[in-house]
Amino acid sequence: MNVRLKDIARQAGVSEATVSRALSPSRSSMVRAETLARIRRIADALGYHHNPHAQALAIGRSAVVSLVVAYTEDYMMNVKALRLHSALLDAGLQAQIIPAQSLQDLGSAEKIAASLLLSAPMAVAIRSLATNWHLELLEDLCGILWDRGVYTLIADHHQLPSDAVPADAISTDRVRAAEAAVSHLLKLGHRCIGLLASADQTFGRIVGYRRALDEHGISERYEQPIDQYVEYAPERPYLSQAVQAGYLAAQDLLRRCPEVTALFCGSDLVAIGAMRGLANVGLSVPADVAIVGFNDEPWCSHLPVPLTTIGQPVEQLSARAAEMLRARLAGDDSPWRRELVPMPLIVRESCGQGLVGPRRWPVQEAVESS
Amino acid sequence: MNVRLKDIARQAGVSEATVSRALSPSRSSMVRAETLARIRRIADALGYHHNPHAQALAIGRSAVVSLVVAYTEDYMMNVKALRLHSALLDAGLQAQIIPAQSLQDLGSAEKIAASLLLSAPMAVAIRSLATNWHLELLEDLCGILWDRGVYTLIADHHQLPSDAVPADAISTDRVRAAEAAVSHLLKLGHRCIGLLASADQTFGRIVGYRRALDEHGISERYEQPIDQYVEYAPERPYLSQAVQAGYLAAQDLLRRCPEVTALFCGSDLVAIGAMRGLANVGLSVPADVAIVGFNDEPWCSHLPVPLTTIGQPVEQLSARAAEMLRARLAGDDSPWRRELVPMPLIVRESCGQGLVGPRRWPVQEAVESS
DNA sequence: CTGAAAGCGCTTACAG
DNA sequence: CTGAAAGCGCTTACAG
Missing domain, CATH: 3.40.50.2300 (Response regulator)
Structure with a gap:
């Protein structure tokens, strides 16, 4: 059996109450220094450990x-x-x-x-x-x-x-972050800014996105919900789903709204998917389309075009x-x-130096690929 | 305060002991059906929950x-x-x-x-x-x-x-798995098989690797410990480190031993790093070098060249x-x-159809890159 | 500064 | 099938 307060008390020639006080961080000051030292020594020697259940029962809550x-x-x-x-x-x-x-x-x-x-x-x-x-x-x-x-x-x-x-x-502050991301793009001259976000990102991303546009007096919106591309089946990892979702959503959006020159993505994974998607329709980053991600995952700075993103x-x-x-x-x-x-907004290279004119290349037909 | 056994006992007109039995899955059969039902009803009505500390203290262990x-x-x-x-x-x-x-x-x-x-x-x-x-x-x-x-x-x-x-x-069974991976390469005709593994993978990967070579009577070994490229600093994610490690290790190994025609990698991350590294010295997978990974991470089947690997x-x-x-x-x-x-060994395309002759291309000078 | 005693909420032989 | 009683190991007013 384990060592109990009683065992220490007996060896130390004191009561259980005194041992209890001695071994409690907050009440050990009630015990005479000499007694305290003796009790501690014996407790150590015996290898005493509090019984958490007894303690919790007596106190009324666990630790x-x-x-x-x-x-x-x-x-x-x-x-x-x-x-x-x-x-x-x-x-x-x-x-x-x-x-x-x-x-x-x-x-x-x-x-x-x-x-x-x-x-x-x-x-x-x-x-x-x-x-x-x-x-x-x-x-x-x-x-x-x-x-x-x-x-x-x-x-x-x-x-x-x-x-x-x-x-x-x-x-x-997800809202402020999204606002900062979109404001960043607006300041670089972009006016047609796409948003690739899923429903669970609604609260932060979309509200902030709209707020930034409103502040700059821009009314037209280019939102592409990526939910339709994502299945959060528990046995499939979020990772590959999000990349694939971004890949498809970016192409859809650019095909539907070729005037879009910038994308704010709900996550970095969506962003790299979007980059691949853009490449697939002949558009390059940042020359043709600027991209901002979200999360600042560790590989963001190691991409061929380091990703501007929001840090966590x-x-x-x-x-x-x-x-x-x-x-x-x-x-x-x-x-x-x-x-x-x-x-924080972390500025890297995926938004370039600013929008310098209309896009050089039209959106091409998508290449057969996955 | 919370409801206790005593409260239920009073309302039900029985003893605490009976309530305790009634509410225990294993001892409820000791209680008369009618009493049992009454006690359960009252417990539900009162919203009773066991106090885990008291229970654990009495029993001697928690649940x-x-x-x-x-x-x-x-x-x-x-x-x-x-x-x-x-x-x-x-x-x-x-x-x-x-x-x-x-x-x-x-x-x-x-x-x-x-x-x-x-x-x-x-x-x-x-x-x-x-x-x-x-x-x-x-x-x-x-x-x-x-x-x-x-x-x-x-x-x-x-x-x-x-x-x-x-x-x-x-x-x-890590050892068997490594053995199977290397055997697979041997059966495809490869004789100079590199191993990219870190120290913590020693037990499984290296032992299995050697065992397979021994079985086929091959003595020369091409092991490249990747530890020197990996830092497991807790704040850096394993992911980017492993990829980078594979990238460098593959190039080092091929430069040192250009006769190597296949690589068995300690993880899929190392494997994709290795693929990039090989591309960087002008070698392609599987035409020039066959690759086997380890783990079967979900993206393995989505790579440009789907990865043959060991499943978890x-x-x-x-x-x-x-x-x-x-x-x-x-x-x-x-x-x-x-x-x-x-x-399981999961065969995809990164080992090709088998070794058909000497490598077509020599190892090129590495391109400046990261 | 210390001790005797009651109590935390439950379980379990033991006796009926 | 049920109850009275002791016990799990600790804490805490209370009294000294």
Whole structure:
């Protein structure tokens, strides 16, 4: 059997209560220095470990933060989840990961909460759930958890929850980022700017895109939803789907609207697909068409034409999220926070030096290819 | 406060013990049907949930399986981890993920065990830890956990533990796979076969490579360790590193040994890098050089020259691992298992129809490029 | 600064 | 089939 407080108490000739105090970081100051040292020495010698269940039962909560993450096979999603986990560790919190997938099928917020509470977390951090987790479900979940005494943080969801929801929330500023991307193209002289975005990117990409056009007094829009080209079947990786979607969507759009001279793509994968698609109809980047991506995946700067894109401030978001969590657990009871982290526009070469005139080459017939 | 057994007992007019039995899947048969129904109805009405800490304290262990996974940003690693998690759920087990990274820094097996036991898992499944977790560390860990009453399963580690280690283990048969890949090339007539592998792939790739050559009575070897080109700095993704490594290694090897007509690559990423590298010195695939990859990543079949490679039997391995775990928890006390899952050779076009003669083109000077 | 005692919510022989 | 009671290992007012 494992060593218990009682065993240490007996050897040290003190009560269990004293040992409990001595071995608790926050209450060890109540114990006389000499006694403290003796107890610690004996605990070490015996190889003592707290029994987390007994501790949690007595205190009323466990010491662990559950990190609910949407683990798709998508590169960016994975990186973000890993970074947030690291940040929690850095903040001195013990964290375990619950893949959202395992909760998704449960359906109701009530059932999801029940499942989460099975591991009796001290707090729950939710990292950008799959897009089919609607905001209302998430909001309900926060309410239920809060009622059961568990604090929730929503990190990097595509929408911030309403102010009334009892949870902190932090996300990247997708709208501003999209606005900056399109503004960048407008400043380079482009007037007919295509948008290749999927439905789950609606909130950020499309709103920002429209906002930038509105600001510049441009009304015509060239939006190409790529959903029709994408199947998010779980056994197929997001990667190849997105590339293929961009490949087809870019060609469709340029064929339909040959006046388009620039593309803002919902992701870098879509962007490289679009580049291939453009090449397939005889258009080159950036001479004929300028391209902006989204995410700044690591290979973006290594492309034949390095990609101008929007960066993901993963470190900042993770660090801030962890700090909010830590503060709440330490007793911070200020009003619920709603924070947005700016996303940088990273200018490389895929937008060239600016639009210098009408496109030199007409859109060719697509070559047979995949 | 939450609903407790006591609350239900009072409303139902029975003792806590009866409620406890009624609400336990395995002991509910001890309760009279009528009483059972009444208790269940009341529990539902009150929204009762077991307190996992109290339960775990009373029973002596919790109901959750900790899944320790090496979460690198590598695609294959991520996929494998996700699949194993799903398989555990499918086997009716509640599983939480502990990123190995959070344990890695602890150093000693004793400390890692202590940290793992903090969440007092019912069992621990370890999925191919990072390569710097030496087998001995892993073996020690299993021993400590076992002594503390926790069963361990080692899934997909590159080496199986020794028979004495108190744990089950299942891995893919990397050695056989490498042997099959090289045999395939030998059968196609190749005699000078290069190997591009990194140190952490040593166990499988190199052993299998040598074994195939030995079987065919060929002694000369062309091994190119790619480690020198790869830096596994945690903030850089494995992806771009591996491609670049293959790019450089292939050129180096062909320059040094121009008689080489085939390459067996440690991963598909290395393989596509190698393809680019070969193109850079004027060699084409498969006409001049045949290539075999490893992993069968989803884009392999979409390359200009679809890649012949080794497939990862992720589903089989995950399902079998989950089944072993489930059986052990159900009381299976047969001898510790050591299982290997075969990996399929997937023949596409990167090895052509066979070697038809000496290479048509000499190796050119490398073009300036990256 | 320390101890005796009650309590956290559940399970499980034991006795009926 | 059911209940009274002890116990899992820890914490925390309360009293000294």
